[in-house]
Amino acid sequence: xxxxxxxxxxILFDFYKELLTEKQREAVNLYYYEDYSLGEIxxxxxxxxxxxxxTLKRAEKIxxxxxxxxxxxEKFNKRNxxxxxxxxKVVDIKEEIKVDNNFNGLVPKIExxxxxxxxxxx
Amino acid sequence: xxxxxxxxxxILFDFYKELLTEKQREAVNLYYYEDYSLGEIxxxxxxxxxxxxxTLKRAEKIxxxxxxxxxxxEKFNKRNxxxxxxxxKVVDIKEEIKVDNNFNGLVPKIExxxxxxxxxxx
Numbered sequence: 001x002x003x004x005x006x007x008x009x010x011i012l013f014d015f016y017k018e019l020l021t022e023k024q025r026e027a028v029n030l031y032y033y034e035d036y037s038l039g040e041i042x043x044x045x046x047x048x049x050x051x052x053x054x055t056l057k058r059a060e061k062i063x064x065x066x067x068x069x070x071x072x073x074e075k076f077n078k079r080n081x082x083x084x085x086x087x088x089k090v091v092d093i094k095e096e097i098k099v100d101n102n103f104n105g106l107v108p109k110i111e112x113x114x115x116x117x118x119x120x121x122x
Numbered sequence: 123x124x125x126x127x128x129x130x131x132x133i134l135f136d137f138y139k140e141l142l143t144e145k146q147r148e149a150v151n152l153y154y155y156e157d158y159s160l161g162e163i164x165x166x167x168x169x170x171x172x173x174x175x176x177t178l179k180r181a182e183k184i185x186x187x188x189x190x191x192x193x194x195x196e197k198f199n200k201r202n203x204x205x206x207x208x209x210x211k212v213v214d215i216k217e218e219i220k221v222d223n224n225f226n227g228l229v230p231k232i233e234x235x236x237x238x239x240x241x242x243x244x
Contacts, residue, residue, distance in 0.1 A: 018191035069140035072194070080243070087239040094232045103225050110216045113235075117209040121202070 006032055012063035015072045023047075024059040031056055079120065086116045128154055134185035137194045145169075146181040153178055201242065208238045 009032045017025055026045060030036040031052075038056075042049045067073055093109055096102045131154045139147055148167060152158040153174075160178075164171045189195055215231055218224045 016192075019188075066141075070138075083239065083243050087236070087243060090232060090235045090239055094229065094236060097225075097228055097232065103219075103228075106219055106225075107216065110212060110219065113212045114209070114216060117205065117212055121205050121209060 009060060009063065011073055012067055015076070016063050016066045019066060020059055020062060024055055024062070027052055027055045028059050028063075082116055082120050086113060086120070089113060089116070131182060131185070133195055134189055137198070138185050138188045141188060142181055142184060146177055146184070149174055149177045150181050150185075204238055204242050208235060208242070211235060211238070 009028065013028055013032065017028075020028065023045065027041055030041045030044060031038075036044065038049050038052050041052045045052065047055070089109070089112065093106070093113075097106075131150065135150055135154065139150070142150065145167065149163055152163045152166060153160075158166065160171050160174050163174045167174065169177070211231070211234065215228070215235075219228075
């Protein structure tokens, strides 16, 4: 199984799993999270190997179609990058004040935090 | 039309409109955003008044069902409250430093920012 595909499906599944049917959810979970083979899933869910394959393909298409429309993963990644950079900057400021007692240049740094917050609120 | 209903539909529409059909989107937009009557929408979209009513009811149900499954509005509101409080605290810190040159008690305040960031990254 291609690694990129596994990662893509894992992320999409995280966001949109509630929109799949119970059977689709089980098949995706066993295949992508538990690393079961098609044959093992077939035994487990008591559907044919071809049925498992079709269920997985259908579920993948559904997840990708929702992402095309809602872009939740894309928006989440964008926002998360901003949040991480904000967090790192706050920790930097804390270290500077705590360790070095260095208050120089604090105003532009705080203003930078402010800007990132505003961007996150947009 | 009940105000709470209008607000609820407006917010749900913002989040999930891409999941409606073109006709449902138009009807919801005209009714909830442009404040058209059922009769006006009926003329505009060239469907019966009953057809407009059914389309709106169906669209409302779809939007509510997606929110029940994905909780995007709920998650967004929660995160936004945190983001706003973070933003206000950053502005407070800036004012204290800039206006009063007051560096006292800065460490716990920065640590508080850090905590909120961590919560937002969860």
